[in-house]
């Protein structure tokens with residue numbers, strides 16, 4: 001029996017077909033990928049073939065032209081089914097940078113091929129070891145040289161770079177010290193990864209506690225054609241910011257899916273598992289944490305819906321997107337912990353998928369933005385408190 005919530009009513013046909021797609025990728029498929037830290041290429045190819053990764057691309061460019069509400073339904077169902085959208089979700093939000101800020105030529109060049117599944121835009125390069133969350137301190141620098149930029153520097157935690165054809169890359173084009181505002185002087189480049197690797201770009205995988213295909217990037221005089229600049233030079237911070245609300249809403253939807261997965265599994269197990277001559281779910285000590293997880297997740301889901309509705313209406317939604325991501329990531333983490341506890345020893349067994357999902361959902365309190373930074377945003381933007389940095 002699946003958890004009942006008003007949230008599950010939206011986009012029922014899409015949810016249904018995503019669930020059917022995901023049924024072909026059951027637990028053992030993900031367990032094997034997780035064990036070997038291999039990329040789920042066939043899962044991503046199936047999502048691409050069936051058009052799910054191009055739902056946000058306008059119909060004029062070959063996508064389905066749907067809103068973020070539909071995209072949240074897709075990713076929620078992927079995660080609720082026990083699958084992991086982390087291998088593919090970036091295509092949905094990185095594409096927005098190109099769509100909103102790319103020139104007509106750039107959009108015509110890339111978007112139809114992305115929609116057709118011929119080009120993968122799965123990588124997004126912002127974070128650097130020396131900057132952390134303070135993006136204004138990135139040091140990767142692109143110097144203009146004739147018709148090219150020459151890029152030098154380093155990025156860290158750049159996921160899916162080995163499995164993407166294109167990378168949206170944030171660089172400095174003016175040193176921080178030479179700008180009036182620290183967020184000025186950055187620019188966005190679209191990098192053709194296939195020609196870059198071995199010609200100034202080295203990709204080094206990082207093994208982590210979850211199977212996320214994340215990497216370090218080293219730039220050593222990489223030449224990028226100047227026509228690959230997206231948006232205005234020096235305005236790159238604002239160019240990528242507009243995609244970040246979409247990213248937060250979509251990740252929040254994945255957390256809602258994870259939470260439902262944990263609650264479904266815990267409730268089913270609590271109904272079946274007999275200890276001391278009765279189902280463990282008869283004990284309120286087992287029931288209440290499951291019920292609490294459902295309460296928290298349902299509230300978070302409403303905030304995800306609210307943020308998605310504002311986004312689709314073209315309204316400002318930065319605070320709501322942040323709040324949705326924070327609430328959903330905390331609700332899914334509570335549900336994950338509850339699910340392990342409900343399963344006792346079996347919560348640790350690989351074949352139950354719970355320990356894998358537990359590790360996977362933990363990420364979202366740190367990436368793409370950590371909880372403290374969300375609280376800081378809410379404090380200063382929504383409540384008018386003084387800035388601390």
Ligand SMILES: Cc1cc2nc3c(=O)[nH]c(=O)nc-3n(C[C@H](O)[C@H](O)[C@H](O)COP(=O)(O)OP(=O)(O)OC[C@H]3O[C@@H](n4cnc5c(N)ncnc54)[C@H](O)[C@@H]3O)c2cc1C
Pocket residue numbers: 123124125126127131132133134156157158159160208212214363366367368369370371372373389
């Ligand atoms: C698996 C994985 C995949 C990722 N994929 C990508 C990707 O594809 N592209 C990309 O660009 N990045 C990616 N990231 C990076 C991710 O966005 C960052 O890890 C995240 O934003 C946190 O930044 P940081 O690790 O630099 O932490 P830091 O900025 O070093 O912060 C460390 C801790 O200190 C806290 N902190 C920092 N400053 C303050 C403050 N002023 N007040 C209170 N607390 C503070 C933070 O909240 C955090 O908990 C990924 C990370 C991981 C782990």
